[in-house]
Amino acid sequence: MVNGYAPKTLQEALEIRAHEKVIPYAGGTDLMVQNPKNAIYLFLNKIDELKEIKDDGEYIRIGAGVTFTQAIASDLVPQLMKEAVSRIAAPAIRNAGTFGGNLGNSSDKADSVLVEFAMDGCVRLVSVNGERVIPVEEFFIKRRENNLRDDELIAEILLPKAKCSMPYYYKKVGGRNALAISRIAFAGTYLVKDGVIEDISAAVIGGAAKFQRFKDIEKMLIGKTVGELKANIDEYVKLYSEKYIFTRGRVSAEYRRTVCMNLTKDFLNTII
Numbered sequence: 001m002v003n004g005y006a007p008k009t010l011q012e013a014l015e016i017r018a019h020e021k022v023i024p025y026a027g028g029t030d031l032m033v034q035n036p037k038n039a040i041y042l043f044l045n046k047i048d049e050l051k052e053i054k055d056d057g058e059y060i061r062i063g064a065g066v067t068f069t070q071a072i073a074s075d076l077v078p079q080l081m082k083e084a085v086s087r088i089a090a091p092a093i094r095n096a097g098t099f100g101g102n103l104g105n106s107s108d109k110a111d112s113v114l115v116e117f118a119m120d121g122c123v124r125l126v127s128v129n130g131e132r133v134i135p136v137e138e139f140f141i142k143r144r145e146n147n148l149r150d151d152e153l154i155a156e157i158l159l160p161k162a163k164c165s166m167p168y169y170y171k172k173v174g175g176r177n178a179l180a181i182s183r184i185a186f187a188g189t190y191l192v193k194d195g196v197i198e199d200i201s202a203a204v205i206g207g208a209a210k211f212q213r214f215k216d217i218e219k220m221l222i223g224k225t226v227g228e229l230k231a232n233i234d235e236y237v238k239l240y241s242e243k244y245i246f247t248r249g250r251v252s253a254e255y256r257r258t259v260c261m262n263l264t265k266d267f268l269n270t271i272i
């Protein structure tokens, strides 16, 4: 017997969240596996406000209750995000799994969260007391640990439009081609104008407890010409190599390091 509430509006959900110890439940694809004991759920799937994808001029806003299938069919969601979520599991999981659930579950292998890290994504958190918008990299502390308060819900993911239209690079490496959790995944965007790198950002899933992104190296690359990058590409790859942290999981740390360094070089070569 499953216990819970199924509010039809966000306001109703927030009132329940403020007064009861409930577990938010979106698609259930993580929660069904975790199956917490004696849980009282707050079912979010009837709340239409959480299922919208909008363009406000500055951000593409993806509602927490938007499923991966819905995002793939949307004209607003950037191609990089579509590519990443189209590699998640199988259609049945993509039909149910949501952006709010992927972030709320806070796995260091969460494919949509990787893209949010790479694109400077933000998250809008709401409660009966108001809302706050914070960078995803501030929300996601490390594997299984995030900044969600007990009375809050994730309402939206915000992706800066400036990044959404940039060229991108994406590779996911799993145990097989389909239905695989990322062993390594790499997402990056960049912008080159008149031979000069105007913008670059990249993030990696790689066995550390957190997505890895190195803004200091990005700052060094911005303003360089593609010629300068080409001439010093191995130096830049080495800088990344010195910073990446890899741990052993189902595969060795060495394997992760080798694959990740190859992807880093491939990404930088794409820009040239």
Ligand SMILES: Cc1cc2nc3c(=O)[nH]c(=O)nc-3n(C[C@H](O)[C@H](O)[C@H](O)COP(=O)(O)OP(=O)(O)OC[C@H]3O[C@@H](n4cnc5c(N)ncnc54)[C@H](O)[C@@H]3O)c2cc1C
Binding pocket: 023, 024, 025, 026, 027, 028, 029, 030, 031, 032, 033, 044, 064, 065, 087, 088, 089, 090, 093, 096, 097, 098, 099, 100, 101, 102, 103, 104, 105, 109, 110, 111, 112, 148, 152, 153, 154, 155, 179, 180, 181, 182
């Ligand atoms: C077979 C299988 C394969 C998978 N493969 C992948 C994969 O390749 N890549 C990948 O990234 N993931 C994968 N997953 C994990 C899962 O599908 C995703 O993490 C998905 O996005 C979870 O979304 P959900 O809506 O089902 O979340 P739920 O299970 O409903 O919730 C997950 C967590 O988020 C919290 N939550 C949900 N919505 C909110 C909200 N609005 N506000 C606050 N907290 C909230 C819940 O309380 C819970 O802690 C896989 C899962 C399965 C079962």
